[in-house]
Amino acid sequence: TMAEPFLVESPNVTYSKDFIEAKYTYSTVHVCKENGVTKVRPCSTRFTFRTGRQVPRLGVMLVGWGGNNGTTVTAAVLANKLGLSWMTKSGRKTANYYGSLLQASTVCLGTGPSGDVYVPFRDLLPMVHPNDIVFDGRWDTGGPPQRRGAPRxxxxxxxxxxxxxxxxxxxxxxxxxxxxxxxxxxQEQLRPHMEKMKPRASIYIPEFIAANQEERADNVLRGSMAEQVEQIRRDIRDFKESRGVDKVIVLWTANTERFCDIVPGLNDTADNLLRAIERGLEVSPSTLFAVASILEGCAYINGSPQNTFVPGAVELAAQRRVFIGGDDFKSGQTKLKSVLVDFLVGAGLKTKSIVSYNHLGNNDGKNLSAPQQFRSKEISKSNVVDDTVQANPVLYGPQDKPDHCVVIKYVPYVGDSKRALDEYTSEIMMGGTNTIVIHNTCEDSLLASPIILDLAILTELCQRITFCTEADPDFQGFHSVLSILAFLCKAPLVPEGTPVVNALFRQRSCIENILRYPGGAP
Incomplete structure (x- = not known):
C-alpha cells in the first residue's frame, strides 16, 4: 500500500488497506424564474467517494511514438529515471518534470503554525509517478517475467x-x-537506451494527412481496415502481457488529420461504425486506434484536433465503460488565450478582436501547411473563448462574439521552437479601445510532453475512483467521456448536453476539487 503524504483526521474519512472512503456534501444553487422573479434555491447532494489505494503498473502506448512529442516524452522519462544532467552554454541542467500540473504545481492543503501549507497535486491521492510509467520498450533490471505469474x-x-x-x-x-x-x-547520454527502441507498424491512410508526410511512411500496416484494427488489438495485448503491466492507456500524438463528416449509417452509432470498419469505408486512423483501444478495454486519449470521437466511437466507449478524452494538447498560445480572455472579459472589457499568428518548423507545422489539416487545428484553437463570452450577457448579446482569426505558417528553420503572436483588441469605457500584443516563443514538444504524462496519470487515477449518493447508493465510476481532462486540452471533450468550460482556472479548480474530495481534504 502506498503511504499517503498526509492523513485526514475526520469522521467523514476512513482508510482501509485497499480504499480511501470519504463523505462529502456538494452544495450548489438552482436558479429559476417564476412570475418574472428570479429565484435562487440552495441545494446539496451527499456523496461517498471510494478511491483504490493500490497504484498499478501502468503502460502507455503512443500513436506517433517516433514524432517530436513521442521521442521527447520518452527521453524525458528516461532522463528523470536515470537522474541525468548535462551541460549547456548557460550551465548544467538536470532532468525534471516542469510543466506538469501533477508533478510541479501545488495546492493549499490548509493553514499550519507557520502559515499556509502547500503540497504537490500528486500528493492529494495515490497516483502513478511518471518514472514508473512503462513506455520505454525496455525491461527494467530485475523486471517481471515475459508471462505474468509464470514460474522462474x-x-x-x-x-x-x-x-x-x-x-x-x-x-x-x-x-x-x-x-x-x-x-x-x-541526446548522447540517451542514445544507447533509445537506439534499441523501434516503433510498431502503424495505420496509414494518406488522404487523412498532408501529402508531404508520404516520405516518412515506411512502417505501415497492410491488409483490410478490419485486419489492421485487429493487429492494433494484438499489439496492445502483446505489450500488456510481455511488459507485465496492469493497465494500458493509448494516446494519439501523431499527425493532425482532416475532419471526418458525420454520416448517418456510417459513424453515427457504435454498430454502424463497426460495420463501416468491416466494409472498409471512410474511418480515420485515429478513430480506428480509438475503436481498437476501446474494444481492448483501454482508455484512449486524442492529443490532436481532429474529430476522432465521432458519435459511434463515443457510444462504443459508453457501452464498454471505457474512458476517452481529448482533444488536442493545450500547451502554449491557446493556454495563454484562455487565461487572457477570461481576465479581459472578467474585468468588464469587451474583447472585440483576437488575431493569433503562429509559425513553426517541426513536422506538425509541415503537416498543418495542408489546408484540410490546418482547418482541424483552426477549429480547436478558435472555440477556446466561447464559454467566457457567453458567461457575460452584459457585454455580449446572444449572437455577439469577438472576431477570431488564426493563422499558422510553416517555417522549417525555427524547428520545434514555435513563435506565436497575438493581438487582443477590446472596447473600453466611453468608446475607447485597448490593444494588447503578446509575442510568445513556445518550445512545442517540451510543453506537450508533461501534458502527455498528466493525461495518462489522471486517466488512470479516475479508473480507481467510484462514488455514490444517498439517492443512488450503488457505487459507479465517472462518465466515459472524461471531462476532467479539459485543463490539458484545447477543445475539451464533454458528455453530450454538458457545457464546455475553457476558462483555464475553472478547469484547474475542477481537477483540484475532484482530487480533494475523494481524499477527504476540505
Missing amino acids: SAWVTPRCVPPGWDISSLNLAEAMKRAEVLEWAL
Whole structure:
C-alpha cells in the first residue's frame, strides 16, 4: 500500500488497506424564474467517494511514438529515471518534470503554525509517478517475467517490446535526433537506451494527412481496415502481457488529420461504425486506434484536433465503460488565450478582436501547411473563448462574439521552437479601445510532453475512483467521456448536453476539487 503524504483526521474519512472512503456534501444553487422573479434555491447532494489505494503498473502506448512529442516524452522519462544532467552554454541542467500540473504545481492543503501549507497535486491521492510509467520498450533490471505469474523456470530472455506505433521506421534515437528538440549533450547520454527502441507498424491512410508526410511512411500496416484494427488489438495485448503491466492507456500524438463528416449509417452509432470498419469505408486512423483501444478495454486519449470521437466511437466507449478524452494538447498560445480572455472579459472589457499568428518548423507545422489539416487545428484553437463570452450577457448579446482569426505558417528553420503572436483588441469605457500584443516563443514538444504524462496519470487515477449518493447508493465510476481532462486540452471533450468550460482556472479548480474530495481534504 502506498503511504499517503498526509492523513485526514475526520469522521467523514476512513482508510482501509485497499480504499480511501470519504463523505462529502456538494452544495450548489438552482436558479429559476417564476412570475418574472428570479429565484435562487440552495441545494446539496451527499456523496461517498471510494478511491483504490493500490497504484498499478501502468503502460502507455503512443500513436506517433517516433514524432517530436513521442521521442521527447520518452527521453524525458528516461532522463528523470536515470537522474541525468548535462551541460549547456548557460550551465548544467538536470532532468525534471516542469510543466506538469501533477508533478510541479501545488495546492493549499490548509493553514499550519507557520502559515499556509502547500503540497504537490500528486500528493492529494495515490497516483502513478511518471518514472514508473512503462513506455520505454525496455525491461527494467530485475523486471517481471515475459508471462505474468509464470514460474522462474518459464522466464524467457527479455526482448524489446515496442510500446507505440509510428508510420516512420526510425529507431527512437534517430527520431530524437531528427526532432532537434533536446540538447545534444543529453541526446548522447540517451542514445544507447533509445537506439534499441523501434516503433510498431502503424495505420496509414494518406488522404487523412498532408501529402508531404508520404516520405516518412515506411512502417505501415497492410491488409483490410478490419485486419489492421485487429493487429492494433494484438499489439496492445502483446505489450500488456510481455511488459507485465496492469493497465494500458493509448494516446494519439501523431499527425493532425482532416475532419471526418458525420454520416448517418456510417459513424453515427457504435454498430454502424463497426460495420463501416468491416466494409472498409471512410474511418480515420485515429478513430480506428480509438475503436481498437476501446474494444481492448483501454482508455484512449486524442492529443490532436481532429474529430476522432465521432458519435459511434463515443457510444462504443459508453457501452464498454471505457474512458476517452481529448482533444488536442493545450500547451502554449491557446493556454495563454484562455487565461487572457477570461481576465479581459472578467474585468468588464469587451474583447472585440483576437488575431493569433503562429509559425513553426517541426513536422506538425509541415503537416498543418495542408489546408484540410490546418482547418482541424483552426477549429480547436478558435472555440477556446466561447464559454467566457457567453458567461457575460452584459457585454455580449446572444449572437455577439469577438472576431477570431488564426493563422499558422510553416517555417522549417525555427524547428520545434514555435513563435506565436497575438493581438487582443477590446472596447473600453466611453468608446475607447485597448490593444494588447503578446509575442510568445513556445518550445512545442517540451510543453506537450508533461501534458502527455498528466493525461495518462489522471486517466488512470479516475479508473480507481467510484462514488455514490444517498439517492443512488450503488457505487459507479465517472462518465466515459472524461471531462476532467479539459485543463490539458484545447477543445475539451464533454458528455453530450454538458457545457464546455475553457476558462483555464475553472478547469484547474475542477481537477483540484475532484482530487480533494475523494481524499477527504476540505
